[in-house]
Amino acid sequence: MPNYYDVDAILAEEELVPCSTNFDFSYLAHLDPDLHGTGKHYLPEGSRVKLPLWALDKWASLDFVNIGIPRHYQRKARERLEAAPSEVNLRKRNERYFMAGRFLVDLIETSVQKVSKSAASSRRDRLEQVALEAKKLRNTLLKTYTGERLRQTLDWSLSSVGDDVTSYTNQLTEMERRLFQSGAVAATANLRWRVHGKSRWLIRSQTDNNNTRPPKNARPVTPETEQQENDNKRQKR
């Protein structure tokens, strides 16, 4: 279970999921934009609405709705992702692609488990199909996260100290960005230590403020040390 206070987890749960109602829902006509002109006050059976994950949790486990999979996680998108994992701009689809995907899969699997104990057989087939899709999605997510993207992230974070890498980080989801940052912090600390030795460690609140984001601010900005580091760089070459 995610941390109650985890901001990223909360924001990831906002992911909208399409679902269709299994029976009439009273009072909830305002959820479906198509029903506005009709003056109805309830959601008829089978209407498709999009709701965030946190709203669907109870409904799914009580079999009030059939959950579909959002477009970004469906088969086509998945295949594209598997084909070229490092080229895809996951941040554009959803800033927390992996987290939301994980919650989605968890939701589907738990709800299917609970519901299939008591559902009729026809419904059970459909549920199983959805569960199968969910499992495949989980596999895809795992493969994507730990495959090429991870390798590239590690590579870039550890070797591009002082370069502007925003073109790369703009493509990364939140989880990947955190990894990138810890790698970058470690790399800059390493570089600082190599260049300046132990005397660096004195400065706790000043330089550290400049050093957690690798682009542009990889080194503290006092003029003497910049000059010194330029000298060192020239010496290295």
Added chain:
Amino acid sequence: MSSQPPKPLGLSVRDLLLELKRGSGGDSAVSDGKNYVLPAYNDILVQTCLDEMNGHLQELEDQVSTVTQRSKEKTPMSVRPSLLLQNAAIQRHKRCLLTYHQVRLNSIQDMYWQQGVASVNKAKADNNQNENLSPLEQEFQQEYHKLIQKYASSLDLDLHSLPTPPLPQDRVQVRVLRDDVFGEVGSMIALESGASVTFTKGSTHFLLFSDVEVFINDGYLALLEGEEQDM
């Protein structure tokens, strides 16, 4: 029920949290304590969220009372989803609001430990940080400071001086940031060890660390890193 236009569920609370993430000046993670700048306490938005939550609560109560009025034994299936949804919305609002405040309080604590007593004193002095904190949060900061002081004095230990490891050399380079705090501008200051210096703004000096440590902690001098410059 109500004929309001369909506002997406949980929009205001989401905006609250997004503001928190944006507050760090870019896209560093919220958990990254070092660079973090708290955005101003968004009282209006918090109030909006509370109002929304109360709205959901009210709707829930209304729907429940309508159902119980019919005095059937079981709640009919068709109303259940709505009840659950309102409940989920209320829980969601609660979670988001609690997280918002929790994150802010944590970052206040982090700031305190990083910048030391200077942050609290500076806050009183130039009102810099204070603009971003609500009055209650400022109170929290003061009380936290007092709490730590009490604990430190009972241990007879200065908790803030611990993280700094001993210096390889006893002299350091410093640059003067403010010269108005040392008495008359341009006057000679006598340091503990007996040396005397004149601090003018922007000048650099090479002094014993024990002498200048106090000034650095208060923010009047800036410590220059790197080795000694042959200038």
